[in-house]
Amino acid sequence: MKNISLITRRELQAYLRTMSGYIIIAVMLFIDGLLFNAFAVPGTAKKSSEVLADFFTLTSGITMVGAVFLSMRLIAEERQTGTLALLYSSPIHDLEIVLGKFLAALLFLCLFFLSTSYMPILVAVYGKVSVGHIFAGYFGLLLVGATGLAIGTFGSALTKSQVVAAVLSGVMVLALTTCWLLAKVTERPLTDVINGLAWWGHFDSFRTGLVHVKHVAYFCLVTFLALFAATRVLEARRWR
Amino acid sequence: MIKVEGLTKYYGExxxxxxxxxxxERGEVIGFLGLNGAGKSTTLKVLGCVLLPTSGSVLIDGFDVSRDPHEIRKRIGFLPDTPPLYDEMTVEGYLEFVAQLRGVTRAELAARVADAMQKTALTDRKDDVIGSLSHGYRQRVGVAQALVHNPRLLILDEPTSGLDPVQIVEMRELIQKLKGEHTVLVSSHILGEISQICDRYLVIQQGEIIARGTEAELSKLLGSGGNVELEVQGPAQRAIDVIMNVPGVTEVTVSKLDGDNAALRVVGVGELRPAVIKALVVAEIGVLRVDKGAARLENIFLKLTHGKEAAS
Structure with a gap:
């Protein structure tokens, strides 16, 4: 536990003291704001809750893509600069390295969530929304972010180039996003399984303010699997 | 302290x-010599518990690198070939992070970090951001992180690489200071940089140890004790002819011509100086200077590594 918090603090410091993280968040915010203005707000006779739901849909997509970019440096950069040898030669477990880094990225991503909050506030000021809806939506975003960051961490563990890491994790996220295309040409029960893999299908209830355990479980499971895989990759790299 | 047996490491094929x-043994300073790609870094990484061996056993303080790596990691300080530094951290912040990572308690933390900075002369740069430091300072921070938790074994992979001559001298002095307190394993591909600071040397070439021993033992092993360097007056060719007739001499080369004087290098077996001087005096050639040929580690090393290449 102590080691995880140590790694998290250092990693968070790295995010806060370098430009790249801020730039990624700034771009995410910029696009989110534009899309909010272009798609969520317009429309005649739209209920406030519908605007809010659209906001969460847009933000979830941006969170997923942004998470890949935020996490691409986590392990790849350490491999590139040789600092991974420091962690490897210290008495800490590979799982602690992965978890520490993942948590730091998640905390930094919360900075993005915090910065987007002006949009639901605007909706609340000019319309009527429930606090529960906002919380459920942000909880869903946090889960989406965790999933994206975990996949990104896994991609980052595979290579020492941040660009390659981003591409690898991007492909994995893309696969989880577009698997419904594959489901179109398969038959039941395979169709159900493949449809169940798509992350946005599980986010659908959160955007409307509902929290279902099965959807929470989906995001937790993918996050766990990706972090587990990242840990195994770190362990395996000691053999070569 | 360290017991290595049949250590083998494959990268793919x-x-x-x-x-x-x-x-x-405990308290020894061991020099690990080899050209780039000879296998030095790999060996040190295995000892530093960064890589796992393909086969063979490595015991450090009685613990096996494959079975109890954590016990070993608590006891070692490792400086890889590129110092593992986080550019955005300050020197002090970085050392505190590493110390905690290696299990230094909060109570000891400040004292350990201060001690490491003092040993590596970093105290007045402690608030500098690592990214702004020069190469020499970065290397020092690298050594400081290796010794911040006061490990029994220090593994330093090429600590002198890329340093200027003054910094190399400083680094040598630092390693000498660490002697006794720690067991030190230091590697280099330039032997002059670590000659005279190590108790023993292991020369590694193409993944195998091709020679081991003290500096004196290594030079004896190669029979380079008979080299003579001398400077004579008069025509070099006549001097060479005279020296070639001395029993035991196998080769004479001109190393420098300076007006009427010539510097010669004599290679042969056994102590040649008395016979060479006698022969020159008899031949009425002025002898300006006679030196025992420097059986420098450099020469030994080149001879060893090239001999190996020729044989394989």
Missing amino acids: RAAIRDLSFNI
């Missing part, structure tokens, strides 16, 4: 090191 065996 290629063996980086093959069947290495050696022992290191």
Whole structure:
């Protein structure tokens, strides 16, 4: 536990003291704001809750893509600069390295969530929304972010180039996003399984303010699997 | 302290090191010599618990690198070939992070960090951001992180690489200071940089140890004790002819011509100086200077590594 918090603090410091993280968040915010203005707000006779739901849909997509970019440096950069040898030669477990880094990225991503909050506030000021809806939506975003960051961490563990890491994790996220295309040409029960893999299908209830355990479980499971895989990759790299 | 037996490490199909065996006693300073790609870094990474061996056993303080790596990691300080530094951190912040990572308690933390900075002369740069430091300072921070938790074993992979001559002298002095307190394993591909600071040397080439021993033992092993360097007056060719007639001399080369004087290098077996001087005096050639040929580690090393290449 102590080691995880140590790694998290250092990693968070790295995010806060370098430009790249801020730039990624700034771009995410910029696009989110534009899309909010272009798609969520317009429309005649739209209920406030519908605007809010659209906001969460847009933000979830941006969170997923942004998470890949935020996490691409986590392990790849350490491999590139040789600092991974420091962690490897210290008495800490590979799982602690992965978890520490993942948590730091998640905390930094919360900075993005915090910065987007002006949009639901605007909706609340000019319309009527429930606090529960906002919380459920942000909880869903946090889960989406965790999933994206975990996949990104896994991609980052595979290579020492941040660009390659981003591409690898991007492909994995893309696969989880577009698997419904594959489901179109398969038959039941395979169709159900493949449809169940798509992350946005599980986010659908959160955007409307509902929290279902099965959807929470989906995001937790993918996050766990990706972090587990990242840990195994770190362990395996000691053999070569 | 360290017991290595039959250590082998493969990268895919290629063996980086093959069947290495050696022992290191507590408090020794061991020099690890080899050209780039000889397998030094791989060996040190295995000892530093960064890589796992393909086969063979490595015991450090009685613990096996494959079974109890954590016990070993608590006892070692490792400086890889590129210092593992986080550019955005300050020197002090970085050392505190590393110390905690290696299990230094909060109570000891400040004292340990201050001690490491003092030993490596970093105290007045402690608030500098690592990214702004020069190469020499970065290397020092690298050594400081290796010794911040006061480990019994220090593994320094090429600590002198890329340093200027003054910094190399400083680094040598630092390693000498660490002697006694720690067991030190230091590697280099430039032997002059670590000659005279190590108790023993292991020369590694193509993943195998090709020679071991003290500096004196290594030079004896190669029979380079008979080299003579001298400076004579008069025509070089006549001097060479005279010296070639001395029993035991196998080769004479001109190393420098300076007006009427010539510097010669004599290679042969056994102590040649008295016979060479006598022959020159008899031949009425003025002898300006006679030196025992420097059996420098450089020469030994070149001879060893090239001999190996020729044989294989």
